[in-house]
Ligand SMILES: *[C@@H]1O[C@H](CO)[C@@H](O)[C@H](O)[C@H]1NC(C)=O
């Protein structure tokens with residue numbers, strides 16, 4: 001080396017020390033929150049191509065109207081009262097709104113004081129509400145709110161999500177996660193730990209039972225029309241399972257449908273042989289990659305907490321299956337995200353969302369094979 005020309009330490013600093021320092025800093029940032037600890041997911045159950053439906057409509061927007069309900073942000077679920085011809089939906093401000101299907105004018109009905117998500121009618125005209133802040137509620141016709149249950153086995157619910165009522169009066173419902181609130185629910189998805197539970201509430205004995213634990217975000221619930229089983233959706237795993245409530249298999253769990261083309265949210269039965277599974281986030285290469293990598297999910301979680309996470313939600317819509325869980329149709333749109341429910345009323349499907357300021361209303365005339373048009 002020529003002593004007149006001392007080695008330039010600049011490049012060394014830039015190529016070695018600077019990135020090293022940055023990595024240490026980044027790691028310190030990423031790992032500063034010990035409570036957020038992404039875990040490996042059972043990828044053999046998640047990976048692989050999604051199931052295909054015989055009917056696919058990838059331009060759902062073209063057949064849809066956006067129904068804005070004045071003052072309502074995040075109409076997550078839609079319950080329909082056939083007698084009154086009125087929709088009930090819960091909004092972010094705590095109000096359950098009633099909307100006449102005829103003119104879609106919303107009217108404030110009851111404020112739960114929490115954040116109502118899943119809604120379903122009880123056997124005696126009451127509305128059963130999965131309220132993410134308060135637990136499982138019953139709201140009488142004249143608007144009296146009662147908390148039925150808000151914990152099980154000593155663990156408080158943190159994100160009561162969906163409910164359905166069996167013919168014998170038993171209420172089946174989910175607590176998506178006992179760790180994160182609705183506001184932080186993306187962190188639960190990213191953490192990839194089974195914090196969810198599927199439960200039942202007996203209105204006679206007032207007993208709350210945990211039926212299935214360790215669920216990767218326990219979401220939509222529906223009782224099969226023959227009262228044989230209850231389907232619950234497991235969001236992170238892209239699947240829905242069935243829990244038998246009758247017969248030889250009572251108390252056992254089987255697959256209902258897996259490898260869905262995205263993460264399932266609410267599931268609704270339409271009374272005509274089909275279940276409608278809402279898909280808030282469609283499958284994507286980015287999301288698949290993240291599911292497979294706890295480290296990537298840690299980075300995404302860090303970005304999420306600082307409101308910097310890139311949007312990977314797209315191709316949202318509804319997936320239709322028959323009574324046995326066989327695919328029937330898939331309606332979605334690349335521009336849609338966070339559709340959380342699909343309730344079929346006549347030849348329209350009303351799609352709620354926890355974040356959109358509207359209900360997406362899809363007109364099935366001409367696109368649903370064998371669709372009926374009775375309301
Ligand atoms: C849907 O709408 C887009 C934009 O308006 C249009 O380009 C496309 O051809 C439409 N698709 C169908 C199937 O009508």
Ligand SMILES: *[C@@H]1O[C@H](CO)[C@@H](O)[C@H](O)[C@H]1NC(C)=O
Pocket residue numbers: 348363364365366
């Ligand atoms: C649904 O579409 C059909 C065919 O385009 C139309 O006749 C009908 O009025 C539409 N229904 C509603 C509620 O928009």
